[in-house]
Amino acid sequence: MADEGNGIIRLRSSDGKVFELTESAAEISELLKDSPREEDDEVTEIDIVRVASPCLEKVVEFMKHYDEEKMKEIPTPLGGSTFNEVMDQPWYQDFVSDEKMNRDMLFNMLSAANFLGIKPLLDLTCLKVTFQITGKNAEEIRELLRLPELTPEEEAKAREEHSWIFEEA
Amino acid sequence: MNEAASISAFRSKRLEQFRQNLTTSIIKVLEDASVSRSSFVTSYNVKLLTEQFVQNVDWPALCRHHDELCARRNTAGSTPLQEICDILGQLLPFACNLVTIRVLLSALLHSSEQHKEATTTRFLPSQEVLQAKIVHLLNRCPSIPCKSAFRGVLNTTNLAARQLNLLVSIAYQLAQDCNRYRIDMVEVMIQVTRLLDDKLKESISIRNMAAVSGPVDRQHVQLFQRRVKKQRYTLSDLHDKELCHANSSYFSASRFPVTEPVVSLKRVLQTKDPSITNPSSKAFDLDTHNLTIRALTRAYKKLVKISASHHHPLRIFANAAQKHNTKEAKLPSIQMCGWMKLINLQPTCPSLRLGLLLSASLDQPAEIATLYWQAYKKSKDSIWLRFFSEVVASSRYFDNPLHCWTAAQPLWDHLEAASTDPNPGPVAAWAHLLTIRGRIWEYHDPKEFVRRNTICSIHYGDAEQWRLALPQFSITLQKYGILGLMELSRWEDDHKEDFEARDGVANARSSEDGFQEWPFEEAYTIVGAWSRLIERRSGKAMTSLSEEFQKCLSSPTHYEDFLASDAATKGEDDKNQAAASTNPPLFDHLNTDIQYSFLGYLDHLDLTRVRGVCQVWRRMVDDDKASLWHNAYKHRFGPYQLEAPLKDNDNNHWFSLFRAKYLMELPLRFKRNTKTAYRHHTCNYIGCDFVIKSEKQEAQHEQRHIRHIAKRTEMAERERERQRKRKRREEEKEQKEQERLFVQYLKEEAKRERNGG
Numbered sequence: 001m002a003d004e005g006n007g008i009i010r011l012r013s014s015d016g017k018v019f020e021l022t023e024s025a026a027e028i029s030e031l032l033k034d035s036p037r038e039e040d041d042e043v044t045e046i047d048i049v050r051v052a053s054p055c056l057e058k059v060v061e062f063m064k065h066y067d068e069e070k071m072k073e074i075p076t077p078l079g080g081s082t083f084n085e086v087m088d089q090p091w092y093q094d095f096v097s098d099e100k101m102n103r104d105m106l107f108n109m110l111s112a113a114n115f116l117g118i119k120p121l122l123d124l125t126c127l128k129v130t131f132q133i134t135g136k137n138a139e140e141i142r143e144l145l146r147l148p149e150l151t152p153e154e155e156a157k158a159r160e161e162h163s164w165i166f167e168e169a
Numbered sequence: 170m171n172e173a174a175s176i177s178a179f180r181s182k183r184l185e186q187f188r189q190n191l192t193t194s195i196i197k198v199l200e201d202a203s204v205s206r207s208s209f210v211t212s213y214n215v216k217l218l219t220e221q222f223v224q225n226v227d228w229p230a231l232c233r234h235h236d237e238l239c240a241r242r243n244t245a246g247s248t249p250l251q252e253i254c255d256i257l258g259q260l261l262p263f264a265c266n267l268v269t270i271r272v273l274l275s276a277l278l279h280s281s282e283q284h285k286e287a288t289t290t291r292f293l294p295s296q297e298v299l300q301a302k303i304v305h306l307l308n309r310c311p312s313i314p315c316k317s318a319f320r321g322v323l324n325t326t327n328l329a330a331r332q333l334n335l336l337v338s339i340a341y342q343l344a345q346d347c348n349r350y351r352i353d354m355v356e357v358m359i360q361v362t363r364l365l366d367d368k369l370k371e372s373i374s375i376r377n378m379a380a381v382s383g384p385v386d387r388q389h390v391q392l393f394q395r396r397v398k399k400q401r402y403t404l405s406d407l408h409d410k411e412l413c414h415a416n417s418s419y420f421s422a423s424r425f426p427v428t429e430p431v432v433s434l435k436r437v438l439q440t441k442d443p444s445i446t447n448p449s450s451k452a453f454d455l456d457t458h459n460l461t462i463r464a465l466t467r468a469y470k471k472l473v474k475i476s477a478s479h480h481h482p483l484r485i486f487a488n489a490a491q492k493h494n495t496k497e498a499k500l501p502s503i504q505m506c507g508w509m510k511l512i513n514l515q516p517t518c519p520s521l522r523l524g525l526l527l528s529a530s531l532d533q534p535a536e537i538a539t540l541y542w543q544a545y546k547k548s549k550d551s552i553w554l555r556f557f558s559e560v561v562a563s564s565r566y567f568d569n570p571l572h573c574w575t576a577a578q579p580l581w582d583h584l585e586a587a588s589t590d591p592n593p594g595p596v597a598a599w600a601h602l603l604t605i606r607g608r609i610w611e612y613h614d615p616k617e618f619v620r621r622n623t624i625c626s627i628h629y630g631d632a633e634q635w636r637l638a639l640p641q642f643s644i645t646l647q648k649y650g651i652l653g654l655m656e657l658s659r660w661e662d663d664h665k666e667d668f669e670a671r672d673g674v675a676n677a678r679s680s681e682d683g684f685q686e687w688p689f690e691e692a693y694t695i696v697g698a699w700s701r702l703i704e705r706r707s708g709k710a711m712t713s714l715s716e717e718f719q720k721c722l723s724s725p726t727h728y729e730d731f732l733a734s735d736a737a738t739k740g741e742d743d744k745n746q747a748a749a750s751t752n753p754p755l756f757d758h759l760n761t762d763i764q765y766s767f768l769g770y771l772d773h774l775d776l777t778r779v780r781g782v783c784q785v786w787r788r789m790v791d792d793d794k795a796s797l798w799h800n801a802y803k804h805r806f807g808p809y810q811l812e813a814p815l816k817d818n819d820n821n822h823w824f825s826l827f828r829a830k831y832l833m834e835l836p837l838r839f840k841r842n843t844k845t846a847y848r849h850h851t852c853n854y855i856g857c858d859f860v861i862k863s864e865k866q867e868a869q870h871e872q873r874h875i876r877h878i879a880k881r882t883e884m885a886e887r888e889r890e891r892q893r894k895r896k897r898r899e900e901e902k903e904q905k906e907q908e909r910l911f912v913q914y915l916k917e918e919a920k921r922e923r924n925g926g
Contacts (some may be wrong), residue, residue, distance in 0.1 A: 076771055
């Protein structure tokens, strides 16, 4: 039987690629933690059918790093006005930076994190999305999320209902 | 569109090709009229869409053609009218069913233009086809607002008196064929009355008024009478189907000026039979042993005739029949055979009403329920299910859980097998029963009850989601059921291990071919429920599902794509699909919880902006339970304090609290204490609008709140103490009473012993 925390877990993505990580690194994922293991196997294989390989690769990278350097919890209300002010650990800043991760990947990561039950990754990606939305008007957000436009009437109605805030802005 | 839908196109092409062409052109019209397409909601310009279909299809010609074919008894195969109705019903998405109904209604109104001379009071065959289609749509989609469908037709078209008459008749007929709550006759009549102010005052026939309004709506009738010139009318031009028990009682109750005491039901009723005036005569001694179908029909017609002059004809009939059958050991079996024949005679026509009356009059609810169920199995018409559920839910006989359980058993067996019936009707009926009879079952057999309930909830998906999706339509059968399920949902929490049963049912559902014909919302909720289940378990369960269903699970909008691709391959139109697949909206991947978690970080300004992005986010921001505004409050004003726990009312929603505080703070933004530079602000206690201008003042004010809280706790403590004392006093009193009784008992006992001794 494998020693506690030293076993190897192999994750197979939806397109068949396999990624390895240690059991201790996999512990932040609720799904992997609870998944059934054979008692005397050192290596456990788990199919992650809902996540594609590029995304799973990043997720595994995150899990491995998290095992070495824990991410600080994100305070609410947020303690800063930019992403880098709130998240002051350089590796994590870099991990979700615009250069390394495009928007599609970010949203894929969000759903993967939710599926695998990795709370820190979910928090980090949510924070990133939040700061992408902050300060933008509805039109820009819609463009960002690739949503279709509202009709002018709907738009006007939305503004009218909250005019007391926009007066100040 | 016009070309594709014409009769010549129907004749010149093969049926499949006709269908294909028509589908393509309908999709094109749909695309033109779509206002916005987000991942959750596709909205259309309803008015534009309706006009497109009304003007670009030659409905009068189609109807005329259909009528001619029927007149020649040439009914083999389908007519272009039926084809177009079917394709419209299938193709228009869920949101556009209102459009379909409006189109069909206006087609109905214009169908009779060619028959101006016809004074017949029966509906033409084409009109019946259109009506049947509308009824089908109404039954399939419980959320369609019928009121607005009628209003739309009344407002848009310039109607003649004859058409108004027809419209009212149609409304009445629909109200009879659908759930009666669906069509508000009073509303329709009021709208018609409004039109009358301008024109047509004299030409509208008052008979409609009489036929339409039950005794309950008498004030509206009076309103109507005042506007229409008072005339004396005969009732002989009533539609056959308009004759019913409720109307006859209305005639006599409201002293409506009726010249003929007995309604003539065309030829049958023209033969004057003296016996009908006397209910106890031989006419009612019907021999149910040897009744042929023809004789039964005649019996039925007699009944209808009597129903116009008597309040409870069926009761009389039932009594007579019972009397006749007293010699038999058991009454119902033979009689039921007869009724069964009768019902089979006309599975969709007036005998329905007869059935309802029958169930009210005959004292055999169990047999009646069985009868209705058998009728449903035979005809697949969900109206029978409605009768079935109504009888089981309302009859006192079924207050006994065992009776109720037995009666509902066939429905349940059907639901559990559920592989051949794409109709959501049985689930609706079951849900209706759950609402009314749930309590009884809960006590009768809790375990079984929970099992059924969980499986039923799978059919519906998440009840909460349904409630959110249909907030504006309060009375539909489904809603009934959903509310029932929600009420009982606490059971589910305790029994989450029941996954195997769920798997079985969902697999059966997903593999059936009819899945794609389900209304979108129902299919969507099932998909939603499943994806939640899957998330709770490992991903391995996915493999056991069918491929199409897996696609639906991975993203809610895939279901739309799935439908779209289906339609596209039919219509050879791949552009839209290609565009959708290369550039899907981003938050397709995200479920509501994730969206809440990143919206939770936003402040008030961003929340308001985000609210304008799409309908889904608007709902999320407005939902007070999600506490997005609570976060924004803390974000903006810092920590807060409470004197007492917040009560649950509108003014205590976090949005209202935020807004009130925000508006109070607005004038204080730049104000500071001139000496200490202390920033003016309002008190931190929620609900307190005191403005604090210095540190000293803050401390004093805080003390005041603390005193208040102390006082409040003291009062609460005192109240508690008072209650405790009261309780103790009552207990003591009770104890004394018991002691007294005991002593009395002892004395009596002693006395008795002495006497005995």
